[in-house]
Amino acid sequence: MFFRNHRQAPHLSLVFAILAAAIAISSCGQNQPVGVAAGAKLTAGSTKADEQICTLKDGEAKTFKGHNLPTTPTNYRISRDSVGSRIQYHLLLNFKFVDRRSSPDANINASMKARARACIAVAEPFLTGPNDERLLIRLTDGPSEAAELPETEISIVEGQPRDSSAIWRADIECPLMIHEIFHHLGLVDEYAELSATQTTAVDLGESDSAKVATLYDCRSTGPSDSLMAFQSVAFLSVSENNQQIECVCPKLAECSEALSKLKGDPGECPIGSKSKVIYSVSRYETDFSGVQSTVQRGTVDADAEKYRLGKLLEEKTIYRFSRTIAPARTSLLLPAQFRSVIHPGCQPLNELYHKCAANAYRTSVEHGGEGCIKDTPSQCNDQSTDWLR
Ligand SMILES: [Zn+2]
Numbered sequence: 210m211f212f213r214n215h216r217q218a219p220h221l222s223l224v225f226a227i228l229a230a231a232i233a234i235s236s237c238g239q240n241q242p243v244g245v246a247a248g249a250k251l252t253a254g255s256t257k258a259d260e261q262i263c264t265l266k267d268g269e270a271k272t273f274k275g276h277n278l279p280t281t282p283t284n285y286r287i288s289r290d291s292v293g294s295r296i297q298y299h300l301l302l303n304f305k306f307v308d309r310r311s312s313p314d315a316n317i318n319a320s321m322k323a324r325a326r327a328c329i330a331v332a333e334p335f336l337t338g339p340n341d342e343r344l345l346i347r348l349t350d351g352p353s354e355a356a357e358l359p360e361t362e363i364s365i366v367e368g369q370p371r372d373s374s375a376i377w378r379a380d381i382e383c384p385l386m387i388h389e390i391f392h393h394l395g396l397v398d399e400y401a402e403l404s405a406t407q408t409t410a411v412d413l414g415e416s417d418s419a420k421v422a423t424l425y426d427c428r429s430t431g432p433s434d435s436l437m438a439f440q441s442v443a444f445l446s447v448s449e450n451n452q453q454i455e456c457v458c459p460k461l462a463e464c465s466e467a468l469s470k471l472k473g474d475p476g477e478c479p480i481g482s483k484s485k486v487i488y489s490v491s492r493y494e495t496d497f498s499g500v501q502s503t504v505q506r507g508t509v510d511a512d513a514e515k516y517r518l519g520k521l522l523e524e525k526t527i528y529r530f531s532r533t534i535a536p537a538r539t540s541l542l543l544p545a546q547f548r549s550v551i552h553p554g555c556q557p558l559n560e561l562y563h564k565c566a567a568n569a570y571r572t573s574v575e576h577g578g579e580g581c582i583k584d585t586p587s588q589c590n591d592q593s594t595d596w597l598r
Pocket residue numbers: 214236237238239388389392397398
């Protein structure tokens with residue numbers, strides 16, 4: 210039985226804004242983490258002893274074998290070392306790609322592994338913990354290494370299915386692939402299933418679209434820039450943004466003095482002028498799209514361009530410059546997600562995350578489901594991101 214989750218990845222407007230609307234492509238898989246744990250700091254209810262038991266030391270490794278989802282095994286090997294004072298966690302996954310398309314590609318396992326490695330390399334600088342720990346994800350290479358771990362089979366299918374952790378399209382874009390990989394590392398979805406579509410209904414064998422739209426309504430949601438909510442927004446949040454700015458004087462007299470003092474390239478608009486972002490492109494769109502991101506490089510919107518040109522006739526553009534906006538975040542992972550991945554099987558240190566995550570694939574009784582788990586901590590339900598801290 211496959212559940213196909215569906216979600217929307219955002220897409221960028223390049224005019225006057227870094228991030229505009231969301232649309233997009235589906236994704237998802239499901240995962241309910243069983244165990245997992247710990248991190249840089251103790252969570253409520255945990256003890257120092259829990260931390261000591263749960264935390265790997267340099268040179269240690271363990272293999273976590275769980276089955277947290279209806280269809281998704283969470284099997285990986287984790288080991289720890291350090292470079293200088295920086296802790297590194299190495300995560301090994303044993304994926305096997307199987308081509309289920311009508312004309313199977315005999316080389317699919319190798320080619321999808323190559324794509325996955327390329328996407329992982331793009332994400333790697335942004336897979337860090339609260340104390341700048343690194344997560345280094347690797348796929349098994351060769352039979353002896355693969356023999357250490359149960360195989361995780363991922364089907365490659367054609368058409369436009371809703372991707373899940375176990376079903377990918379061959380051209381799955383990197384942000385979505387990274388989202389799905391983290392399902393295999395035990396993380397759950399955090400977006401509201403309100404965007405369920407008829408396709409999803411068909412996948413689920415459910416013809417009642419109202420019922421589909423309330424699917425998994427017990428789920429605790431995360432912020433839109435979470436990798437497990439909207440992966441493209443998450444990638445945007447770690448991307449620097451290159452902008453071109455125009456400085457406009459509504460009346461030339463109002464900034465003529467500043468203009469007369471404008472020398473060199475000050476990198477800001479002179480006093481009296483207004484700044485307008487006329488072009489904004491994220492590193493996400495340029496660098497990351499090289500390995501097929503969801504976002505297409507855009508052009509300036511036609512109407513916006515006309516507006517801009519019209520304004521140029523009335524107002525005076527006195528100066529143009531480029532600037533780079535620093536990313537909003539440094540990591541794709543929120544602290545609780547990171548702890549969950551680095552401490553598999555350790556309940557005490559991930560108690561809150563697990564309690565909230567336990568409702569991720571449940572539907573309320575009033576909407577035809579088996580009902581939500583009651584008495585979850587208030588942090589799961591208050592629309593905040595507390596459960597992910
Ligand atoms: Zn998902």
